[in-house]
Amino acid sequence: MHIQNILSTAVKQAASTLFEKEIETVEFQATKKEFDGDITIVVFALLKVLRGNPEAIGTQIGNYLVEAVAEVESFNVVKGFLNLSIADRYYTESFAALFNTADYGICSPIVAEQAVMVEYSSPNTNKPLHLGHVRNNLLGFSVSKILEASGKKVYKTQIINDRGIHICKSMLAWQKFGQNETPKSTGLKGDKLVGNYYVAFDKAYKEEINKLVAAGTSEEEAKKQAPILMEAQKMLLQWEAGKPEVVALWKKMNQWVYDGFDTTYKALGVNFDKNYFESNTYLLGKDVVNNGLKKGVFYKKDDGSVWIDLTDEGLDEKIVLRSDGTSVYITQDLGTAIERFRDFDIDSLTYTVGNEQDYHFKVLFLILKKLGFSWADNMHHLSYGMVDLPSGKMKSREGTVVDADELIAEMVQTAKELSQELGKLEGYNDSEKEALYQTIGLGALKYYILKVDPKKRILFDPKESIDFNGNTGPFIQYTYARIQSILRKADFDIAKPIAEITLSNKEKNLIKQLQIFPETVQLAAKNQSPAIIANYTYDLVKDYNSFYQSSYILGCEDEGLKIFRTQLSKKVGEIIKSGFNTLGIHVPERM
């Protein structure tokens, strides 16, 4: 049983026997380093019920606890803080229990009571993925893993924006300038090839505008009348009408992009249980709007457009259907949300989308609620900040976009250089080495991005790039590898029960840190924040390194201590692995 539960009960008993008062909750915190003790009760919080001097009350409760609770060895009171020293035996027993628990802290999805869907990535098919997508993918994937670890069944999904005028632009440019180039003929990744034609379209479009303006057309008119744009719009209509050549070209080029994306997703180590395609869903939602009209949730203006009035909620009026009867963005989102709850037995849905869409999702969730869907309260927008460069925002026109594939390649290259200098890779063949460089390079990238609170902006400096020292993925991976090295050398029965031993402070700290892993996973799931796991793991590793530096493990004279310290090392390694697994980061046996 957790010590806090024991103490909590005992403090409540103390309150009723000593003061004849009832206490609801007891507040605990870890005792600060500069004071004696292991766990601290905040007496201040009890004063609202137990009137009086905090130090006197603390002393009375302290005396009671030493008498009544076997685990409490001694106490001291500083101001309103009651610091308790807990017996070593409690920690060794607690450690023995968690040591023997496989996948400690990780819930099995089989016990899932709730299923959730997490949407992330959701790219357009006219451009390659960049650094912003990388953050999105890493966040979405990690949150999925964290939710799973917290005991929920998770469905990962994305919606691919595979239709619309932007797609037609690259199609048209390829038709005009492409000379039948293919990924095969050029050796380019499909998404890169298609992206190039999107850029080519833009270039041709601008030239036409300039010509028109030179001929006397206003800039505004020129933007609308440029022939290549009108051609693209015509192509979109043909696509909607199902014209076979257009549809065939669309399929061909989108497939190139999907193949390219797959490569990037594999490199990032993310995946999906189901893909939705906008080409299948863009007509959804109209019937929802019609039903809502009947219910009086929406209203129609004279021109036929349909709106919702959210001014009572402090928001604006929002259009949900155009005057010509076609959908807007939010119409589709209404439709797809409802469809997903039909497709899957889920009771919650999380969207991983940048914070520039905060308002959109607020409105979306509110509308669903007004339409009377019971699950509308369980919708989450996993909103994250932009990834900025020192020069400001990434802009494709100015060529300041950090390409995802190039970034990954650079990270892996850096890992390779470092490993060749410092690595212990005797006996690894080339493909094993290559896999290791991937593990380290991606570990650095993923940790760098995930350790930051999602809602904060990240400033990414390509020149300084990403550290491999300090609070970084490779630092943690290194500690893991070192533990594995120790375990390989242990030539005795590691699983043996531990004899009576005296714990050092460093060992006790490590056990305390291991004890809070399960609640850390739950907290991260509740907040949908991988940063919580990242920071926890870092703290654990720091504690371990400090312990490692000051204590012999295999070289320890005392047999019981030797076994205990090896067990401790093993468990720390396992928790590093579990924690990193929820971040989507691998750990190496050697590096």
Add this chain to the structure above:
RNA sequence: GGCCCCGUGGCGCAACUGAAUAGCGCAUCAGAUUUCGGCUCUGAGGGUUACAGGUUUGAAUCCUGUCGGGGUCACCA
């Protein structure tokens, strides 16, 4: 302009959601291996938590205002 998010040592991040003297990494300086992997560890300097009020026994955290940064207010997605 309305609404939303952010502001913590030179830089990058924490602070268990209101508790003790605000922690850590990078960088700087000084130390530590006849020992299990030095991508390590120990220590030092560096802060009025943007500013001003307020609530509270207690505020980086909650409330109000000001300043600064970003986002958003399309019959775009």
